[in-house]
Amino acid sequence: MTTTTTTTKPVASREAFGNALEALGREFPHLVVLDADLSKSTMSMKFAKAYPARFLEMGIQEANMLGTAAGLALCGKIPFCCSFACFISGRFDQIKMSVAYSGAAVRIIGTHAGVGIGEDGYSQQGLEDLGLMRSLPGMLVLQPGDDVETEQMIRVLMTHRSPAYVRLTRQKLPRVHRDGYRFEPGKLDVLARHGTDALLLCTGGTVGPAVDAAARLAQGGGPRVTVGNVHTIKPIDADGIAALARECKRVITVEDHNVVGGMGSAVVEALAERHLVPVKRLGVQDVFGESGTPEELYRRHHLDAEGIADDVRDWLTRR
Amino acid sequence: MTTPTVADITQRKPPAWSLPPLDTPGSRAIPVDTLRRFADECRLDIVEMLCRAGSGHPGGSFSAINLTTTLFLDEMRHRPHEPRWPERDRLVLSKGHAVPSLYAPLAQLGYLRRDELWTLRRLGSRLQGHPANMLCPGIEASTGSLGQGLSVAQGMALAGLMDGKGKDPAFRVYCITGDGELQEGQVWEAAMSAPRHKVHNLTVIMDCNGGQIDGLVKDVLDLEPLADKWKAFNWHVLTIDGHDFVQFRAALQAARAETTRPTAIIARTTKGHGASLFEKDLVGWHGKTPTRDEANQVIAEILGRLG
Numbered sequence: 224m225t226t227t228t229t230t231t232k233p234v235a236s237r238e239a240f241g242n243a244l245e246a247l248g249r250e251f252p253h254l255v256v257l258d259a260d261l262s263k264s265t266m267s268m269k270f271a272k273a274y275p276a277r278f279l280e281m282g283i284q285e286a287n288m289l290g291t292a293a294g295l296a297l298c299g300k301i302p303f304c305c306s307f308a309c310f311i312s313g314r315f316d317q318i319k320m321s322v323a324y325s326g327a328a329v330r331i332i333g334t335h336a337g338v339g340i341g342e343d344g345y346s347q348q349g350l351e352d353l354g355l356m357r358s359l360p361g362m363l364v365l366q367p368g369d370d371v372e373t374e375q376m377i378r379v380l381m382t383h384r385s386p387a388y389v390r391l392t393r394q395k396l397p398r399v400h401r402d403g404y405r406f407e408p409g410k411l412d413v414l415a416r417h418g419t420d421a422l423l424l425c426t427g428g429t430v431g432p433a434v435d436a437a438a439r440l441a442q443g444g445g446p447r448v449t450v451g452n453v454h455t456i457k458p459i460d461a462d463g464i465a466a467l468a469r470e471c472k473r474v475i476t477v478e479d480h481n482v483v484g485g486m487g488s489a490v491v492e493a494l495a496e497r498h499l500v501p502v503k504r505l506g507v508q509d510v511f512g513e514s515g516t517p518e519e520l521y522r523r524h525h526l527d528a529e530g531i532a533d534d535v536r537d538w539l540t541r542r
Numbered sequence: 543m544t545t546p547t548v549a550d551i552t553q554r555k556p557p558a559w560s561l562p563p564l565d566t567p568g569s570r571a572i573p574v575d576t577l578r579r580f581a582d583e584c585r586l587d588i589v590e591m592l593c594r595a596g597s598g599h600p601g602g603s604f605s606a607i608n609l610t611t612t613l614f615l616d617e618m619r620h621r622p623h624e625p626r627w628p629e630r631d632r633l634v635l636s637k638g639h640a641v642p643s644l645y646a647p648l649a650q651l652g653y654l655r656r657d658e659l660w661t662l663r664r665l666g667s668r669l670q671g672h673p674a675n676m677l678c679p680g681i682e683a684s685t686g687s688l689g690q691g692l693s694v695a696q697g698m699a700l701a702g703l704m705d706g707k708g709k710d711p712a713f714r715v716y717c718i719t720g721d722g723e724l725q726e727g728q729v730w731e732a733a734m735s736a737p738r739h740k741v742h743n744l745t746v747i748m749d750c751n752g753g754q755i756d757g758l759v760k761d762v763l764d765l766e767p768l769a770d771k772w773k774a775f776n777w778h779v780l781t782i783d784g785h786d787f788v789q790f791r792a793a794l795q796a797a798r799a800e801t802t803r804p805t806a807i808i809a810r811t812t813k814g815h816g817a818s819l820f821e822k823d824l825v826g827w828h829g830k831t832p833t834r835d836e837a838n839q840v841i842a843e844i845l846g847r848l849g
Contacts, residue, residue, distance in 0.1 A: 255704070279700070279739065287693045287731035294697020294715075297675075297683060299628070300704070302697075316687050317728070321694050324684040326676045 233395035236427070237334040239370035240391055241266025243377035244303060248274045251381050255295055257281050258305045259288050264393075265305040265334045285310050289317040293327035301330070301381060308333030308349025308390055315355050322386050323359040330380050331356075334391040336366075337479030338512045338520040339428040341394075345512035349390070354484020356388040357457045363387040363408070364457035366486075368430030369398045372454060375406035383408075390427060392479075394517050397431040399452070409455045411463035418447025421539055422471040423531075424464070426453045426486045428479040429506075432521070435528035436535065445532070446539050448475075456486050461493035468500050473539060477505040477531055479524075503538045505531065551590045551841055552660060556583050556650055561615065564651075565627070568617035568798070569791055577787045581611040582844050584646035585816050587659055589844075591642055593837035595663040598671065600820055601813040601827040602640040605751035606718060607647075608785050609809060610635075613716055614647045616787075617794045622652040625679040631713050632682045632698045636691020637720035637749060638672040639829070644681065645669055653680040689726025692717050692746055696736050699744035699804075709801050711743035718747045722754030725763045730775075736804040737776035744804040745797045749784060751813035753824040772806040784809025817843060 257279045262268040271278035281288040285306050292302040311333045322329045336349045356364045367373040415437050425433035430452050437450045468474050476487035487504030507524050521527040525534050562570050584607050592598040618631040635644055649656045661667035668677040672686030683694045695717035705712035756762050772779045778800050782789040797805035814820025817840040820827040
């Protein structure tokens, strides 16, 4: 089974999110959406237009928005709380106390994740959010790889009764899933099996480039890898990943996030405790982000298909 | 040193409170004498549980107890036998360190077994050092990092409006903050937000006891003019003596009559109110617990009052 990126028009996961919310508004009368002056960017605006009575414009007050969403959740509402990943995860204490430790089923949406946002620079590039959210007991941490997965994820969250964080991209993502794909929370999604020279794990913005990189490597006679999409960063599918890691002997992770605390860290933690295989973490190497075009930044951090392919080849050869 | 010998307070049987049903709309016109006695019974349990725990916050618990007593007995609609009754009024204690001022009335009303009070702050107890709603019945939100409760209360109040009929909310929401706590920026985010969202079923009660850890509030970071600040944020503002049951009841009635704005009640209180030992050193008794002798001294004073 080999999936490559299809020719369908790429869609940003924030856009798929906005569409999904709007579509679910009728079915779920308790759905309430909150935004902090970014509804045009997070795409919650679509829901706001369709269901104005259930949209709360909170102004530029992320802390107050999170607390308000917690109160709504504790009284039976289904709140989606939207902002940029950097701003919303920056209100960590509110997420920790008012959401997580209160058991408030707030669905926290962090858009514009990673260096993939481009020119705005480091202050707007959520690069630590996965690490923060992962540290909270009971927090479900998700990151979809394309529009199909995003829409299914949002639907699953409607009936999920505990706190969740979803990390979305500004940039458009190529579709990697076929029609009929079923998102299963907590289960590794194998996207391609070119071979078992290594297991290449990706998430969010790096899913498309990783799938491409794997295809290039296979075509170029390079290492033949299996590609896994880690859409659920917490709870990480330790069993699923370990099983494939045993087969492949080497694991490489790639993400648009600081390698400290992100998906790669979660994978390392899971595998190290089973004393399995060597792991290489690709991603933002514990440096600040910067301004540039998204393409330039993906190039710089080796998050594009070429960079990933090079790094995979180098690391596997060097060992 | 004069150490009055007092009976073990844990063996004291609390009065059988003959209260009307508590799930009817307030005010329930509970006699002031009942409120006063209930608050003092709670004070006895608070000083005992803090003495046994060996850590905790007596000053702010004593200053808030007349407020929580009035809310639970006279004002809020709730069902002690059904803590999660969906239509209940909600109380969020934003000044989480004063949580004994919730545990004691919750025990008197039957939410908790009274002997569970003596497990406060012990390993495995539902009675955490600061409120934990996932563990303890009657606690609506986890707090303890100051400044967050009013936002949560606002969200609850919004849910109450969404589930209500017309201008009638499905339930009302109360939030007790400290005064030192008002130094937190998030409080003012919520202060700006609630009138914008017209959450008239939300009442914030500021337990202004004047003290905080590093000193008096007016010296550490003064809040005045406090009423003017809330008025400027478009709240319905009332200032009362926070130990006067009649004044507090009237303020809550006025809050209920509001149909457009949230209400802010500035309750002027004394830290440690009801125990002369605590009142002598407002700042000192913020986060220090009494020794056995000191506790007995406080207990004797309260028992003397109860007669």
